[in-house]
Amino acid sequence: MKINPQTSLIHAPRKAPQYISTVQPPLYRASTIIFNNTDALFNRHWTDAYDYSYGTHGTPTTFTLGDNIAQLEGGTHHLLCPSGLSAINLVNSCFLSHGDEVWVADNIYGPNMEHLRNLETRYGIHVKVYNPIDVNTFTPSDKAKLLWLEAAGSVTLEFPDLTGLVKKAQAHNILTALDNTWGAGLAFNAFDFGDEHLSVDITVHALTKYPSGGGDILMGSVVTRDQKLHHKLFRMHAIQGISVSGDDTAQIQRSLASMRVRYEAQAQSALILKDWLKQQTEFVQVLHPADENSAGHDYWKEICKDQQSAGLVSVVFDAKYDLQDIRNFCDALALFKLGFSWGGPVSLVMLYNLKEMRSLAHKHLQQGLLVRFCIGLEHPQDLIQDIEHALKQMNQQKIE
CATH class of the missing domain: 3.90.1150.10 (Aspartate Aminotransferase, domain 1)
Structure with missing residues (x-):
């Protein structure tokens, strides 16, 4: 079929081979992703490990960085968000409903507390505060759904009683979410720590900090080992239309080696x-x-x-x-x-x-x-x- 030169600029008849081996992985920029045929379109599901269906759901560029961050932190499943605070907010909006109780350390990252207080006012969750170095101040009721941890804490840098807090939360069937930005997956393994090999349920990480390393890119991650938790987070991630730039993702990937x-x-x-x-x-x-x-x-x-x-x-x-x-x-x-x-x-x-x-x-x-x-x-x-x-x-x- 003979086509107009204008059309050939969009549907090029000649393309360079797509795959070579390079130090850095290829950069994919995508909103629309092209399906090869209708089988590829319909024989897929959003829970597939690599669901290439739309740019917000993931590309090879975002999955590569996410896989690396999950491996770094000791987790299995990952999601990328536009900032660390966006990652925190994803966890809060996914797991907290009217009447639920959320526990936060008194040295919590300030914007997280502000977000939770907003949820408290508008949607009727209950925010409770504990002393991170005194597990006895963490006194959850049967309405408690989520415990936020920071290691070390924001500004005053207290290192919490992670062992005592996680064990108590597990005894009450409360989800544990750790802001892992300080440790960055390098100071300790949040999914296997202490002599008892304890694990938090979820980590969030401001990739803006150490993974980026340049003070010029905003991004966050959510990592877990639990597939069911991941699927809940992934659905909320999709519903909220959360996505990250392929260019920003490639820049952070480039910085991980150092x-x-x-x-x-x-x-x-x-x-x-x-x-x-x-x-x-x-x-x-x-x-x-x-x-x-x-x-x-x-x-x-x-x-x-x-x-x-x-x-x-x-x-x-x-x-x-x-x-x-x-x-x-x-x-x-x-x-x-x-x-x-x-x-x-x-x-x-x-x-x-x-x-x-x-x-x-x-x-x-x-x-x-x-x-x-x-x-x-x-x-x-x-x-x-x-x-x-x-x-x-x-x-x-x-x-x-």
Whole structure:
């Protein structure tokens, strides 16, 4: 059949061979996926391991990254979402209904708490808060459906009693979901941890952080070993029209090979800074799971085996320093940039008022304002000099 040149631009009569072996897998950009024939169209089901039916359901590019993330975390089934928060929201919307009870740690990621409070107001779920290092504060009723875990916790970095919390949740038939962004699948295996080889039911992971590594791509994942849970999540994923960009997916896939090297380098720098920060009189507390004085340190040793600790460290300033002093300190930093997130090449700093973030009383936290350092790939001695200079500037401005 002879066709017009315009048509030949769309239905090219000649195509290069489609498959070669390359270091990076091919990139597939797709909304529409072409079926070879009607058998291929009708002899398929959305529960197939690789259901190539529409771009939102998956392409070789998204399945490749998802498979790698699931393997990294010790899981089997995966879903990709546009951000870490989107992955969290997928879990909440999938498993929580009117009247259900959800338990969250007092150091939970702030946007997750905000989302749950919104669900509480609009849809009648019940949000309960527990102390992550005291399993006795987790007192579920028969309405409890979901327990959120963070290891380590947001901002104050307490490492939870994962063993005690998971065992208690299992005894009450409560789903456990772990925000695994800090551990990133490298600090411990969330699906096989501790001497009793315990497992959470679901992990979520902000791939924006360590897997991306560039501070420039947003994405999240949901991983499980349970096929039934996966199918429930997959249906909600499809109903909500959740999808990710093939280009973004390929970029994160490209970064995975260096992820462990970057993670360990940033973790080592954080340990160096931790030890130096403890010597500075401006700080009354340095928070880091690997520090023996930090809350949950023994739980960290139990689960992470003294090996991994990510690249975050927080400090509590002496109470004599007010908010303006802390702002002056942050503004005086040169290498540390003021911004949210972590895991990229540039070190970040953020200031917090814990009185506005915590609903429970915590004896292990000193009074004062907190600053979190997220360590990048700069030389640690340069970062120390940057903090040292900023402290001097802050103290000088306070005198003036």
